[in-house]
Amino acid sequence: MTADRPQRFSEMISAGGFGPRAAASLCMLLMLPGADARALFGWDAGAVVAAAFLCGYLILCWRHLLPVVRVLLLVCVGLVAFTLFRDGGIGTLVRAMGPTTLLPAFLAMLALLRAAAGASRTTFLAGRLLVNQPPARRYASLTLGGHIFGILLNIGGLALLIDMTRRANTLEAGNGDPAIVELRQRRMTLAVMRGFACVALWSPLGLAINLLLAATPQVAWIDVAPWGIAATVGFALLGLLFDHLESPRASRPFVRAPDPEGGRALLWMLAHIVALSCLTMIVETFTHLPFQAILINVVPIYAFCWLLAIGRENGGVSPPRFAARVLRNDGVARWPDYANEIGIFSASGLLGILLADLAPRELIEHAFASTALPPGAILGVLASAVIVLGFIGINPMISASILATVMARLELPGLPLTAVVLALAGGWACIVGAGPMVSTLVIVANAIGRSPAEVGLRWNGRFTLAASLIWVAILLLLPL
Structure with a gap:
């Protein structure tokens, strides 16, 4: 090895x-x-x-x-x-062992969701769409992308989207001007990073909210989420303002080929986030179970169902075997990472x-x-x-x-x-x-x-x- x-x-x-x-x-x-x-x-x-x-x-x-x-x-x-x-x-x-083991267990389950998202072609198509936006919309799209990828893939989503922006930021894409390449790199990096940072404010799959709610069991996620979403919008708008003030206008027109697949893929990723958030909120409301306990059990089931759907689309190996293999190879086997x-x-x-x-x-x-x-x-x-x-x-x-x-x-x-x-x-x-x-x-x-x-x-x-x-x-x- x-x-x-x-x-x-x-x-x-x-x-x-x-x-x-x-x-x-x-x-x-x-x-x-x-x-x-x-x-x-x-x-x-x-x-x-x-x-x-x-x-x-x-x-x-x-x-x-x-x-x-x-x-x-x-x-x-x-x-x-x-x-x-x-x-x-x-x-x-003994009392401290609960929080000490709960959050690592949640992170391990989140790795299974990351494995499912990584196996989906939807993730690649959505990322490509976000990177290949015209300059006027690129910052906003990558801020949204950093947020979405951060929710579903956590730090892995951040690394994936940053790598995609780096690969897309070629000298040719910058019209042969190194200064434009430098500017594009700074804008795209900041957009992704700031969008990712806002995950801390509300996401039920985010590490920050889970850590804070584990420390304050008297607080429910539904009490925090609306205010956190409002704060996320405010942070995003502030980032847009800074990008507008710090970045010059595009020096040449941008022509982008239509990408209907990318648009559908982005909608599907948003749908996954909404579905997981709503499912968590419903279970928390009706069962009154601890928030992290719900996630530990809901997330792996959701990841398995997502992989079943991917397996049916791909054909070949039976969907259950495909799902089990991905969770084993790209989830469980990567826990040491x-x-x-x-x-x-x-x-x-x-x-x-x-x-x-x-x-x-x-x-x-x-x-x-x-x-x-x-x-x-x-x-x-x-x-x-x-x-x-x-x-x-x-x-x-x-x-x-x-x-x-x-x-x-x-x-x-x-x-x-x-x-x-x-x-x-x-x-x-x-x-x-x-x-x-x-x-x-x-x-x-x-x-x-x-x-x-x-x-x-x-x-x-x-x-x-x-x-x-x-x-x-x-x-x-x-x-x-």
């Missing part, structure tokens, strides 16, 4: 081998029932068993983890050891509970009461904290998770938790395209051969500053 082309899980099994990647995938597979049992029925024993398999997964993937993720996990180990020696420490650890994201999610869930338990609740409540800060000011401080910490290298997954967990345990009059979730999600959306250590920016910068500082600060810095100031101002003026 070579480092640049990891052998698939199915190939390992068929070849009689069982390496670390296959073992890691097996650990994740064995983790899921326990995490699901804890999410659906509140069985703490299920979470403890799931946590054991999650530890096995992270140990097997250890050498592939980024240094910052390793440090974060070692901090978790130290904090767990410290908690064990405190009164009631075992109970605290998400070790860094799963490591951060695990650490965020654990640190959120343990640090919130260590935080002096009465002292914090007294501090807020003595300063007499209005609710809007508290929300502004929370959003600003996520943004500032993101700039100095602390991933919003960590800062937002800890802040949300702490705020969920406080009793502050006039401060609804729904507003707390929105404030933190907005701070996350602001910093995700500018924080030098945020994975989104690092992936984008590497894909186009630029430094994160150039893309995040020189290209996107003014927009990030304006969006941050506007978001904090809106929070300050909220009539709470």
Whole structure:
């Protein structure tokens, strides 16, 4: 097995081998029932068993983890050891196992949806349509594309669309002018990245909303979604304004061949998002089950049904066998590829509970009461904290998770938790395209051969500053 082309899980099994990647995938597979049992029925024993398999997964993937993720996990180990020696420490650890295993389980299920979307020709056709738009519409179309691909494919959708824009941005497409090529690259990159960032504000399949709702179980997704969608529209319009102010007019007419297939494909991708969102909302409304528990069970079923439809269209292998093969080869076998994201999610869930338990609740409540800060000011401080910490290298997954967990345990009059979730999600959306250590920016910068500082600060810095100031101002003026 070579480092640049990891052998698939199915190939390992068929070849009689069982390496670390296959073992890691097996650990994740064995983790899921326990995490699901804890999410659906509140069985703490299920979470403890799931946590054991999650530890096995992270140990097997250890050498592939980024240094910052390793440090974060070692901090978790130290904090767990410290908690064990405190009164009631075992109970605290058992309680922390739920969030610690729930979010990695969700990310694993989301990988199955990504496998289904990647197997669909619809994804390629929709991406081609978005990239091949005239200059006047290209920014808006790629912002929409970054949002749609980000919802269905998460970070993989961002990488896919960025790669498509890079391939389309040739010297010939730029009329032989390197300056135009440079401008096109900047515009298309920012459009995709800003559209992707808005996923944090509302998407039921987004990592941000799921992390924040797991930290604040009192809040339902349907309470957050309408306001998050409105904020998404505002962020998108601000991006359009900046693109208009910063980009010159096109120097030559653009002729684009009709692409009816691309239009239908884009509508189908939108339909998938609407269907998943509505299905999640309906199940949450009628069952009152936890939001992440619904997603853990709905997403793999939806992915399997999507692949059945693709299999029927393609012919050849029977649809069930086709669906099972794609989920196995492009889903389960690739779970080790998400070790860094799963490591951060695990650490965020654990640190959120343990640090919130260590935080002096009465002292914090007294501090807020003595300063007499209005609710809007508290929300502004929370959003600003996520943004500032993101700039100095602390991933919003960590800062937002800890802040949300702490705020969920406080009793502050006039401060609804729904507003707390929105404030933190907005701070996350602001910093995700500018924080030098945020994975989104690092992936984008590497894909186009630029430094994160150039893309995040020189290209996107003014927009990030304006969006941050506007978001904090809106929070300050909220009539709470």
